[in-house]
Amino acid sequence: MHDDRTDLKGMSLAELEAFLSRWGKERYRARQISRWIYRRFAEDFSSMTDLSKDFRGELSRECRISSPPVEKVEASSDGTEKYLFRLEDGESVESVLIPEGDRRTLCISSQVGCALMCGFCATGAAGFRRNMTAAEIVHQVCFAVKRLEERAERLTNVVFMGMGEPLENPREVSRTIAILLSQFGFGLSGKRVTVSTAGVVPAMLALAKEYPVSFAVSINAPRDEMRSRLMPVNRKHPLKDLVAAMKRIPLQSGRKVTAEYVLLAGINDSEQDAGDLARLLKGARVKVNLIPYNAHEYGDFTSPPAEIVDRFRDVLLSAGIQTITRERRGEGIRAACGQLRGEAEVKTP
């Protein structure tokens, strides 16, 4: 049966305050509840012992705290874990936890499926189902933080690099970021929250004005004709506009925008492509993340051999561009970049 009580998960502190003030409650109540939801992961109101019994009763009648179950946890031999969440309407999404030294990075989804149809990405191959709500997006973080706490570990970074294009769902993504950065939420610094985009230029600039988060831009091709073929979004927001926007993002000193570049053998991996990319990025404060293509059954690309990847990197390095090759993580559990699909391949009746 549909539960029409107001879901408090997904509300930022400001939203909780506004909601409770309509009930005539004091402002500090919102901070208490925010901490219960995002720091202690309460799933009902009975545990909120610093609230009066009457207030807790009132809350349980009118409100709820959604908590989509995790149906599947898969672990890769490199320590990477993938979680499959079952959402209330039966859809599913995935998140990936990536341990790396002292870092614990959670890669979260922001849409069920994706509408952008980038030719090399498995999420896009299944098409677009719907936007996720802030409650669903932030729940992925609640789940991971709680799981890490059980092993006395802490989440250090969140990246919007899972399923979907975060900037095609700007409202819910922005509400989520408010919670991630709030001291009554997850208290993460904007440096440690990265929004990755295929290049939705206006939404990127708007979000950069709103929050001091980090940005990653999936460039993937150094020239428009190639990029438009691989990423149809380029027809709307061509490289010139995209790179101009990357240069306009306000950055704290020493910080850079990440340019992601998926290497596809024989397509975008030549020395000339590397040279063109270096020229394209000239004057931008960027670091390049090279991502050798991860294979999946919805695309017929292949990953270039290591020598080609190194040659591509060296061209960028000699042009003075900080460049790293992203290590492949989550092998064996289809948790690498571009492989997340939820259960899109399984038809639900």
Ligand code: SAH
């Ligand atoms: N829509 C956002 C968030 C997804 S991030 C974006 O495009 O940035 C996923 C990253 O993985 C993107 O940089 C994308 O270019 C890359 N990617 C997609 N498919 C891939 C694949 N098969 N192998 C390697 N990287 C891939």
